[in-house]
Amino acid sequence: MNAQSTTTDRSIYFIEAMREGLRGMLTEDENVVVIGEDVGRSVIGATRGLVEDFGPMRVRNTPISEATFVGMCVGAAAVGLRPVVDLMVGSFFYVAMDQLADQAAKLRYMSGGQVSLPIVYFTASGPSGSAAAQHSENPHPMLMNVAGLKIVMPSTPYDAKGLMVSAVRDNNPVVYFQDFVLGGTRGVVPEELYSIPLGVGDIKRHGTDVTVVAIGAAVPKALRVAEVMEKDGVSVEVVDPRTLVPMDYDLILESVTRTGRLVVVDNARLTCSAASEIVATVTERGFDLLKSAPQRVAWADVPVPFSPPLEERVVISDSDIVSAIRAVLA
C-alpha cells in the first residue's frame, strides 16, 4: 500500500527505524522531549545515542516512578511540551494506569475540548523469550477499552518509523507498542522523514481465499504461514491494521468482502483481545459476507510462563495460524 521510497533500499533494524523517527521529531520540533528510565542508555534501544545529540534535558532519565512521570506528561503537554515517554516494558503501564486511563485519556474530553495533549507513550512489550509473566504482557487490549488513547502497533521497520513520526506529530495521547521480538527484525527504510497516517491499515500480502488480520509480531508469522500455504494452493491475504485505535475497519471489511473468510491473530491474551474486538465488529457489520465462522488466534488465558516449552504452549505459533486458516476454509 505504501510506496516504498525510491531513493534507497537501505535495510535497517526495526529499533533503529523507531530511533530515526524519534530523532527526526526531536530535530523538527524543539518542544519534543523524550523521558524514561535510562533513556540515555536505553536497554531496548529506541533512544540509544539520542542524548549525545540532544542533551540530557531533552532526553532525560527519570526515577522509577512510572505513575508520576506518565502523569507529568499530561500537565506538561497541556502547557506546551510534546513529551515522549519510553515505558520500557508493556506491563509497566499497570503501575501508571490511573495517570494513563483516568488522566491522559480523559482530560481533554472532560474539559469539553479545551486542551490538546500531544504525548507519546511507547514501550517494548509482548513475550521476548522467557522474560516471564511480569515482563511479557501486551496490554493493548486493556488500553483499547480506555477511550481517549490512540494506539499504534507497527509490524515492520518501515511502518515503525512512519508511525513514530505520526504519533509524535499527533495532538493526542498515543500509545505506541513495539512488539519486543520485532526490535531485531530488518527491513527497507528510507533515510528521509515520512509519516504513515494513524488509522490507516495496510494489506501486507494480497490473497483471495481468506483474510488474516494480524497485529504486530503476528504479521511476520502470518506472512510466513501464507507463504507456506500458497504451496498448498491457499491464497491468504494478510491485513495489518497498524493502528488499533482508530481501527481501519473499512480496509478489513473490504478484504473480507473479497475473501469471505476471517482469521484474526493477536499477540495478546485471548479474552477481550483486539482479536475479539475485530471478530465481533466484522461479524456485526459484515455477517453476510462471512462464509464460515471467523477464528481468533491469541494466547491461552494464562500469564506467560518462564520455561521455554511452557511459553511456546501459551503464545501464538505458526501452526495455530495454520489450524485457524484450515478451520475457516473447511
Place this chain on the structure above:
Amino acid sequence: MNAQSTTTDRSIYFIEAMREGLRGMLTEDENVVVIGEDVGRSVIGATRGLVEDFGPMRVRNTPISEATFVGMCVGAAAVGLRPVVDLMVGSFFYVAMDQLADQAAKLRYMSGGQVSLPIVYFTASGPSGSAAAQHSENPHPMLMNVAGLKIVMPSTPYDAKGLMVSAVRDNNPVVYFQDFVLGGTRGVVPEELYSIPLGVGDIKRHGTDVTVVAIGAAVPKALRVAEVMEKDGVSVEVVDPRTLVPMDYDLILESVTRTGRLVVVDNARLTCSAASEIVATVTERGFDLLKSAPQRVAWADVPVPFSPPLEERVVISDSDIVSAIRAVLA
C-alpha cells in the same frame, strides 16, 4: 434456574444482600477481614454496620493508598488471611492496577501453584447519574483480559448475596462488581446463607426468538424491554452470565441454539468489552447456529460525561436494546 428460598419472601435491597453475604462470611470464618476506605461508615453501603458487630480490626479503615492495600492482600492471603477489599468506585482499580494484574492475578501461577490467594475485591462501578468520567467506569473488560482473576457481576439481590458468599469462599482472587445503580434495587432474598457457584449463568427470562445476554445493570433493562416486546409478539430470552470469568458459554450457546439470534448488552465501553468477547466466542463456536448478525449494545467509546443528556447519550438505553433486537430479527 435457582430455586428461590421457600422459607421467606422477604424483599431487601441489593446492597443489603451484599452486606448479608459479607456478614455471613465474617461470622463463618474468623480469618475473613474487610478493609477499605471508610468501610466503617461505607458510603456505598455494603459494609455499613459491620464494624459494630465485628470490630475495627476485622472491618478496618485504610488510608487512601489503593495500590498498597490491594497488594497487601496478596501477602496476607498467602499466609492465611481471607481479605475482602471494598474499593468503593470502579476506576480506583486503575490506581492499584499493578498490584491487581501483576501481583494478585499472577503470583499463584508464577509459583507453579504453590499458593492460593483467597481475596475478594469488590466495588461499586458504572454510571450512577452524573458522577462524571472518573467515577463512572466499569473496568470489568480490562480485568477480563488479565488472566488469574475471577470476576462476578450480579444483577439481582438474590444473586448478589449468593455470589458474595461464593466469592469469599473461593480460594482465588475474585473481583466483584456491583453496578452502582443496582444498589438500590430490591428483590427477594432468603435470610439464611446460600451460595451461587461461580461460573454458572442464569436464564432470567425464557424466550424463543432471540437470546439477549445481559450483564449487571443491563439485566433489568433487558427484562423491561423483553416485557414490552412480548406485546409485539417478540419472545426474548434474557441470559445473565453472572460470572464473567469463568463465563458460562454452555448456557449461552445452548440458548443461541434455540433462538438462533444474539444480542449482548454490556454496561461498559464497547471496544474490547465483555460484549465483544461474547459475540466473538459465540460466533467462533456457534456460527452455524446464527440466523443473523449478532449485535452489541454498549457505551459509546468516550468517557462518561457529566451532563445528564450527554451521559444518557453515551450509556445504554432501553431503546438501544430494542433497536438491536429489531436488527437481529430483521
Place this chain on the structure above:
Amino acid sequence: MATQKDLDHITKDDALDMLRRMIRIRRFEEKLSVLFKRGKLPGFVHLYTGEEAIAVGACSALRDDDRITSTHRGHGHLIAKGALVNRMMAELFGRVDGYCRGKGGSMHIVSFELGIIGTNGIVGGGIPIGTGSAWADSHLGRDNVTIVFFGDGASNQGVFFESMNIASVWKLPVIFVCENNGYTEWTPTAELTAGNIVDRSAPMGIPGEAVDGNDVVAMRLAVERAVSRARAGDGPTLIEARSYRWNGHNEGEEAFAGAYRPDAEQAEWRERDPIVAFGERLVSAGWMTRDEWDAVDAEELSSVDAAVEFAEQSPFPDADEALLHLFADDSEGVR
C-alpha cells in the same frame, strides 16, 4: 497568626480583593448546599466552606499566568484563581455555557486560559499533573509556577512522594499545598496518617512549612515565599495548611455518615471563621468599613443568585456533543 505587621506586606486593593473572593466562595458554596438539597445539582458535590483562606491566600500570591491543579473539593480553588461563578454554576448544572460545556461537572471544572489545568476526582491524581506543568515551564525557560492543591487524605497516595522526589531532583517550580482539614472522608486523618504531613518533604530536601490555613495573610505570605523560591529556580516547597471544612465530606452525607465530628470541634472551628477574622482585621486597619463589607457580601450574594439564573437559562448541550472532544482532530483545527 498573622499580625497587623503582615498587612503591611499587601496592598489595600489586594486585601479587599482577597476578602471579596473568600466571600464569593462562601456564598457560592452555601448556595450549592441549598441547591443540592432541592435536588437541583446532579452528581457529587464537595464544599469548601471554612477553607476559603487557603485557596484565596495561595492564589493571591500567583500571577494570572501561573497555574494550579485542583481536587474534588475544588470550587474554592477555581474562584480564587479567577473563575466566573456563572460559568461554574452552568457547569454544575451540566449546561453548555459551563467551562467544560457540561462534560466535567463539579469534580472536573477546568479553564486552561485561567491556568486551571486539571481538577481531579481521583484523590492525589492532580499531583503529577501539576508537577508536569512545572517541568514544562521550567524546561521551556518560563518563570511560571504551579500550585498543586491536595488534601490530607491525599498525602497517603504514592504519587505525592514520587512527585516530591522528582520535583526536588529536577528543581521544579511547583508548590505542594496540602489542605489539612483533619478528615479523610469520615475518618480523622490522624488515624490513617503517620506523623505530620509537613515533615514529609524533609527527606526529599524540600522545605516544608506549616501554616494556619484560616489566616489568609499567613497563607499568602507563605506561598509568596514559595513562589519566590520557585521562580528563582530553587525548586519546590511543601505547605501544610491546617483548616477545617464546615460542611460534610459531600453533600448528602447525613444519610449515612452519622455524627462523626464532635459538636464542640465544629463550633470551635466556626468560631475561627477565616472570613470574619480577615474582615475584622481590615475594618480595624481602617481599610474598610462594616458597611462596605456588607456591601461586598450583598454584591457577591446577588452575583451567585445571578449565576443560578444564568445556569438555569443556559441550554443543555446537544446530546451528540457527547461524541465530541475525545480527540483533537488536526483537520478540524481543534486545539
Place this chain on the structure above:
Amino acid sequence: MATQKDLDHITKDDALDMLRRMIRIRRFEEKLSVLFKRGKLPGFVHLYTGEEAIAVGACSALRDDDRITSTHRGHGHLIAKGALVNRMMAELFGRVDGYCRGKGGSMHIVSFELGIIGTNGIVGGGIPIGTGSAWADSHLGRDNVTIVFFGDGASNQGVFFESMNIASVWKLPVIFVCENNGYTEWTPTAELTAGNIVDRSAPMGIPGEAVDGNDVVAMRLAVERAVSRARAGDGPTLIEARSYRWNGHNEGEEAFAGAYRPDAEQAEWRERDPIVAFGERLVSAGWMTRDEWDAVDAEELSSVDAAVEFAEQSPFPDADEALLHLFADDSEGVR
C-alpha cells in the same frame, strides 16, 4: 564497622553458617554468569555478587518461619533464606524440579514453605506484599516478622511510602531493607533520588538505620534490633544497607551499557569484598582456619556444579502444564 565485640553476639555455628551462605551465593552467581555467557540461561538474569552480606546478615536474624519478599536481584535473598541451589538452578533452567516447576524463572522464584512469599520483576512490587504478610501475621496473633527487600531505585516508587505509612499506623512487624548499591540500572541513584533514603522513614515515625551492607555482622545486628521491635509489637523499621553490585545490572549489559561505572570505584568495592572481610575475621577470631575456609568454598563450588547437573537432568515440564495453576480449584484439592 562491626568490631570483634560484635562477634560475641553470634555463636560460632551461626557465624560459620553465615560465611557458608555468602560463599554459596557468590559461587552460585558466578556460575550463572558463565552459564549466561554460554547461552544456557533463558530470560533476564540479575546477579547479587558483592551484596551477599546484606541478605545473609538480614536472614540470619530471622526464624525459619519468618518471611521475606524478594526482587529481580533475588538469588541471594533466596539462598540466605534457605533455598536449595539445585532447585533454584532447575528453576533458572525452566525445569520441572525448579521451585516453581519452571513457571517463574530468575525473577519469580518463590518457596512459600521457606517463607519466601514473593519475588518481583516489578520494581517496588513486593513492598505491599510483605507489608501484607506482616499485617496478616499480626492480625492472626502470630509473632512472625517479614523482611521486604528492595533496591535504592525502588525507593522512588510510591508504594514504598504508602507501605511505610500503613505499617507505621498499624504497627506492623515488617522490616524494610533497602539495598543501596548506588545504581538504578545504569544511572547513579543520586541523580534520581532526593536526600538520603534512610531518612525517608522519619516523617512516618519509623526508625531508620544506615548500615554498612558489606559487613554481615553489622547487618545481622541491625536486623536483630528491628526484629525485636517488630516481635514486641513496636512496628516497622527501615534499614538502608550501603553496598555495591560487582556484576552488571543484568548479564549481557555490555552490549549497550558502556562504561558507566568508574574503574576505580569498582576496584575499591571489590577490595571491600564482604566475604573476604568476614572470613578473615573468623580466622583471626580463631573460629576457622584458612583450610577450613577453603574447604567450605570447595564444597559450595561443587554443590553449585551438582546443581547444574541436577538442573540439566531435570526434564522440562510437560507443555500442557502451561495451562495449570491459574486457579486453585477446590474440587482438585489444590492448595
